[in-house]
Amino acid sequence: MVRRIASQVHKQSSRLVRAGLIRTPPVWYQAVLEHPPIPLPPREPPSRTSYDSAPPKQRAFVSKKTPGPRPLAISYIEDDIRRQFFRDHPFESFRPRSLTEAGAIEDEHPISGLQWTRLNQRGRNPSPEDAVRFALNLHQAHGLALSDAYAASVAQFRTLRAVQHVATRFAAQQASIAHGARFGPSATARGFAAESAVLEADERRSERLDDSTRLARRRWRMVPLGNGGSSSSSSSGGEWSRGEEYVRLWREGVRPDYSPALTEPIEPTVSTDFIGTLGRRT
Structure with missing residues (x-):
């Protein structure tokens, strides 16, 4: 039987008896049914006895090694004071200061x-x-x-x-x-001026991009073409009929021609003077 909580043992035994897995009920079965155990509080683990608990593990003997030498932490009081000072006065770190080293260490002040x-x-x-x-x-x-x-x-x-x-x-x-x-302007004013110049450059760049987009749209706008003179509106001015002309031709069974340049014969582009010159040479 799987180990269960004490308040569920008789329930599991009842299921096993009903299923026929246990033919003869245990001796304690009827007594536990008449006096069931008190249910445990929620989330409280069951009480374990020394018999139920696992035996303590015997730890192997480990020889203690002498720890190696470690350097002590170096701490100065002036470092703590300096850290607290710049925490209270953060803008003091932005003041210009000369970092040029002299030939010798700074002498102690007389006071x-x-x-x-x-x-x-x-x-x-x-x-x-x-x-x-x-x-x-x-x-x-x-x-x-x-x-x-x-x-x-x-x-x-x-x-x-x-x-x-x-x-x-x-x-x-x-x-x-x-x-x-x-x-002249202070360091703060120069910083604001540089920031404004960068923002204005970004605005001009975005405006140029917008202008290029508008030009591209104008360059690639739709130009309606005629359909070989089959309609009066196309031959007259080439205006767009909103699809009405196409629907009319479709109902009449006329197939529109969208590539007249491919079906028409190619006109000769060589001049007659050039042909005459070739004839004289032959």
């Missing part, structure tokens, strides 16, 4: 450590790298928490950026009003 308490001590136009170094200096030299050091560095960096932006705007306005200076 550092405990002396560096303000970001503007290293200039009024700081770079993102200055803000990262200032946050690291506040964390290591002054003992501030990394979040507090980063917040202080970012606040001072934004303040200096705002001052630099306002000063540049007023200087440009004063130069244009007082001295008549004319400034």
